[in-house]
Amino acid sequence: MSKFDEIRYFNDQEVNERLQSIARDPMMKAFMNFTFPDTDEQVWLEQFKNIHSISDFQHQFVAYAVRQILAKSSDGLTTSGFDKLDKNTPYLFISNHRDIVLDTSLLNLVLLEGGYVMTASAIGDNLVRKKFLNVLAKLNRNFLVQRGLPLREQLTSSQTMSEYIKEQLSQENRSVWIAQREGRTKNGNDSTQQGVLKMLAMASGDQSLTDYFKTLKIVPVSISYEYDPTDSLKMPQLLAQHRDEEYIKGKNEDFTNIISGILGQKKRIHIHAGEVLDRELNEIAATIDNKNKQLQAIAQVIDRSIISNYKLWPTKYIAYDLLHNTHTYASEYTEQEKQLFARRLEMRIDPSDPVSKEYFLAMYANPLVNKLKIQENPEG
Structure with missing residues (x-):
């Protein structure tokens, strides 16, 4: 038993068995029919037998699925800033969050096609309660953010996730993607929650906050969709907040948002990779002593990068x-x-x-x- 077992993605030696466990699920059939519309079911069932790593699965299936999403529901994906990154270096990508699945899927397609280190990506466990989605997420190198825990368990869970992210970056040579906030931005105001940064800092050990954050090689990422396919689905929550009412999610709301985000029209999409946070962390260390104020300043630096590099479509x-x-x-x-x-x-x-x-x-x-x-x- 590893202390990360409750949240980690699959090891390569687990991949084939886990893939076979969902191979005949009706949702897998729908996923494969979308990805390979002209391929007989027996063909890909046979191909699954030869998948023995996450890399195999991502290269041979997931990348094709994401390209199909782009072909059928967008006018193309453009990028900037990635040429400044080193192809063999793992980074902590902190991005604005507009779409449950696509934000990280599109980034990983860019990393895959550019020859960069692909990410382990954080996903709320509330989004993958169905067995098929849980297995598919872990086959695509997603690790789980545990939601809705009592306060004491929440602190333990945050500590575990912080250590897991550190291990991925420093020992596994694996990049990590995490959203700048819990949940998607509904109102277009992209802002970094200090709680996310506090969680990341929990594994800093004896290092100062800024020195530790320098080791993470934080890259702010700006993702911009010309049209948000889930724009109308975000309205009920915004209107409830306007009326000062508690918003309660519908039973299948998350799943509806996932499907709408994948299939809905996005028109043009742009992803910008900002510069690695380094000089800014030195300045914060030199001018601010208080840890909470340092976290606030780091959040502001990330926000400025994400907002200033956000592609403004018509x-x-x-x-x-x-x-x-x-x-x-x-x-x-x-x-x-x-x-x-x-x-x-x-x-x-x-x-x-x-x-x-x-x-x-x-x-x-x-x-x-x-x-x-x-x-x-x-x-x-």
């Missing part, structure tokens, strides 16, 4: 102009793009409800608003 400018009833950014989009967005707005929410309309538009406009704030205050 939809962000259109939403801003519609929200404020202006033509300030009319040069950033065409009339056709504006009409398409307005039609989407009408189809996905009740446009006669001013609160719904405001929240929907703000969801798209806030990345622009936040970038403007950074440009107005470049020193932070």
Whole structure:
């Protein structure tokens, strides 16, 4: 028994048996029919017998699935910043979080095709309660973030996860992906939760916070979708918060969000890899003594990187102009793009409800608003 057994992904020697355990699941059939629509079931069932590592599974199946998602539900994926990374170095990628499955899947496709170290990726255990999803996640190098624990167990779980992430980076030479916050950003305001950084710091041992964070080689990642395929699905929670009501998830809500994110139209997608945090950590160490204030400053550095490198698609400018009833950014989009967005707005929410309309538009406009704030205050 390893202390990581409750959260870890599968070892390579476990892969074949675990894959065979879900090979005939109806959801696997649906997954494979989507990925290889012209291939007979017996062909891939036979191929599964030769899968003996996570790398095999990712190269021969998962990468094809992600490319199919891009082909069928987007107008392509572009990237920037990755050329500054070393191909043999493991990094801790901390990214904004918009889509449950795609954020990390798309990043890993970029890493795979570029010859970089692929990631072990954090995923909430609430999202993989179904056996098929749990096994599939661990076959794709996902490790579990345990949700809904009592406070004492939560602290123990955070300590274990912190040590696991450290082990992946320092001993396994494995990059790690983690979202900057628990749960997806619903309102377009990408901000790093200090709790995430506190968890990462729990394995620092005798090292100072900033020295330890330098060893993690933190790379902020900005993921930008032209259209969010789950935009309307995020509205009920936003409206409940507006009414100061408790929001209770529907029974299959997470699964619906996963499928909608995969199959829904995204148009263009861009991923930017920021620069490794190093100089900024030295400056924080030199100017701030208090650990909590250091965590706050590190969160701000990550936020500034993610927001300033976030690709602003025409939809962000259109939403801003519609929200404020202006033509300030009319040069950033065409009339056709504006009409398409307005039609989407009408189809996905009740446009006669001013609160719904405001929240929907703000969801798209806030990345622009936040970038403007950074440009107005470049020193932070």
